[in-house]
Amino acid sequence: MIASLKEVLRNTVDNLTEEDFKRFKHLLRDQGQIPWGKLEKADRVDTVELMVQVYNTGAGDIMLSILMKMNHNQLAMDLERDLNKVGVTSHSGGKADAPALSEGRPMSQQGGGRDFFSKHKAALETRLGLLAPILSDLEKCGVLSSQERQDVESEGSKAKQKRALLLMLEEKGDDAQEDFYKVLLKCDPYLVKNLEKSHS
CATH class of the missing domain: 1.10.533.10 (Death Domain, Fas)
Structure with missing residues (x-):
């Protein structure tokens, strides 16, 4: 194979x-x-x-x-x-087809953004890919302020940036985690599907 x-x-x-x-x-x-x-x-x-x-x-x-x-x-x-x-x-x-990936069983209709974040936080810390588009979209939808985005980007390594972002989302609570899920589904749909399938 x-x-x-x-x-x-x-x-x-x-x-x-x-x-x-x-x-x-x-x-x-x-x-x-x-x-x-x-x-x-x-x-x-x-x-x-x-x-x-x-x-x-x-x-x-x-x-x-x-x-x-x-x-x-x-x-x-x-x-x-x-x-x-x-x-x-x-x-x-x-x-x-990326736009279609949210069809069929969208977790967001099941309050899934919160569940997704709590279930996969550890995996996200290691497997999140490009942070720039994720941070940009989170700022656009109001989850992060421009200062918070800069704080994440100022962390020395990619690993520290991921950790800082996930910590912020954890502190901001359910609505922020729901929006993060939607942003991630747009920016890295295959990672979302992979993680969801591993717990299905």
Whole structure:
């Protein structure tokens, strides 16, 4: 299965332009598990090898999430189809179309934002990806003030930034956690689906 997975991932990154591939590596670095020192000079084959070493069969979900952030929706849908063919089921519920990911069983209709936050706080601390769009949307919807956003961004490392954000949300209570869930569903739908599925 791993050999087939690598082939699918390699075929997918081969469809990226050189500029997009560089951006892909930066977004992969921002996942926090693969140091830039290993990624910076890695070619497409090396990058796939690193992803599978670190994430194993979860590498497919990571690539899907990054492609969606890059607005490569068609490529993400093709990848999801190919993953299913080789027996690696993605956690997107069969939908690589980001806006549709909230359909079917939206937790927010079940008071789920609060439940999601409390259930997955520890996992979020390690698995949250790009913070910039999340912080921006939380500021726009009034969950964070501009000063609070700056306080989070001023923390020295990504890990400390995540911890500071989650602590703020915990202190702000249910409504803030509900809005955070909606923002996360927009910014990183595959992470939400992955976490929800692990507790379903």
